[in-house]
Amino acid sequence: MPPELPDVVTLSVPLFLVGMLLELAVSHRGRTVRYETRDTFASLAMGSVRVIEGIVLGGLATAVLVWAHQFRLLDIGREWWVVVVAFVIDDLRYYVYHRVAHRIRWFWAEHVNHHSSQHYNLSTALRQSWTGTLGGSVIFKVPLALIGFDPGMLVFVVGLNTVYQFWIHTEAIDKMPWWFEAVFNTPSHHRVHHARNPRYLDTNFAGALIIWDRMFGSFVPEDEAEPCQYGLVNNLGTFNPVRIAFHEWAALLVDVVRPGLTLGQRLRYAFGPPGYSHDGSRRTADELKAEALAAR
Amino acid sequence: MPLELLVPMVVLGVALTLFVTHALGGSCIPPVEVGQATATFTAEHPGLSIQRVEIDRSGRTAVVLLEDGRVGVVTRIGDHLTVKIATDAARVQDRLRLRFGDVGWPMRDVHLGESERSPDDAA
DSSP states (O other): OOOOOOOHHHHTHHHHHHHHHHHHHHHHHHOSSOOOHHHHHHHHHHHHHHHHHHHHHHHHHHHHHHHHHTTOSSOOOOOHHHHHHHHHHHHHHHHHHHHHHHHSHHHHHHHGGGGOOSOOSHHHHTOOOSOHHHHTGGGGTHHHHHHTOOHHHHHHHHHHHHHHHHTTSOSSOOOOOHHHHHHBOOHHHHHHHHBOSGGGTTOOOOSSBTHHHHHHTOOOOOOTTSOOOBSOSSOOOOOOHHHHHHHHHHHHHHHHTOTTOOHHHHHHHHHSOTTOOTTSOSOOHHHHHHHHHHHO | OOHHHHHHHHHHHHHHHHHHHIIIIITOOOOOOHHHHHHHHHHHOTTOOEEEEEEOTTSSEEEEEETTSOEEEEEEETTEEEEEEOSEEEEETTEEEEEOSOTTSOEEEEEOOTTSOOHHHHO
């Protein structure tokens, strides 16, 4: 019988709360961080409902992993080194998922809410998706179950990764030591990821290890000459958590059923890059970057 | 962690965080000013020429009348500014009703002063 692994995300709830209160204290003293009441409410409401979604639908995702695990290539136990290996491999899985979530609108529809705040503070970390399970993002974890990592181990390391990513959502920390910045995802790297400046769009997809971005060419360092502007290319005008959670799904549906489109155009609205439009009326991240580059 | 502990912890934690945020001035929303709105709009849409900028009665939304006849807004979303261009603008009694063709932000009514220019002229 393998040892039980704890639910690290739930156990970290007190850490999340204390972290936000500490950052609020820092923001009050130094004015380097800004919290806005309705923005914070929206983020915390989304985080709270995400916990409920996990309780209600988490079993569905686990069931998919349990099913896939029966076809595993290897029998991998739960020794301490397995945790380390699983964490690193899962972090690569997160990089792939995250990159896809920014490049394919179907997955962007569930991830976009995390980027919807124009603030960047620890509460932003809790602005989590409600539709990840229903959107099918568990499919990215299936290969790990097929390799042989048991579903309990996967849930554990995914939780560790989630907890790691909490502290990097802050402007209160400038830069970490160079060796840390070289290997790990940090507040500086992740600020770039959350920025809407064209040159920063679709970069730094890392979860815990920034090495994946460095390896696969998506790394962009924070440039003091170009401060990060946070939020979406087309920012939302609402703090309503329900609207934040579902607006992109609704927009996707509106586009897909629009009359007069070819099947290919409908498919591109669903599975093409965010910002795709059949009539060129919108801009993808690549197009925005190219335009910004040409304007320099 | 048992739900009996988790639920009150989350509820109290959220309430405390919101209270502290409010107490430290997180609910104070500054008004938008013409110069600021103009600069923000121009930064977002450098290719568009602005004819005139007017602040609505709330002081939190600037209506941007463009040379090409379209209407944009620069509005406070919390303490940040958001820029949108309307797909349709129409006067409804004392309000200017702007539609944005955006699921996240479908419509916005702005109240301009009595002496302001007719929106029908601009839209």
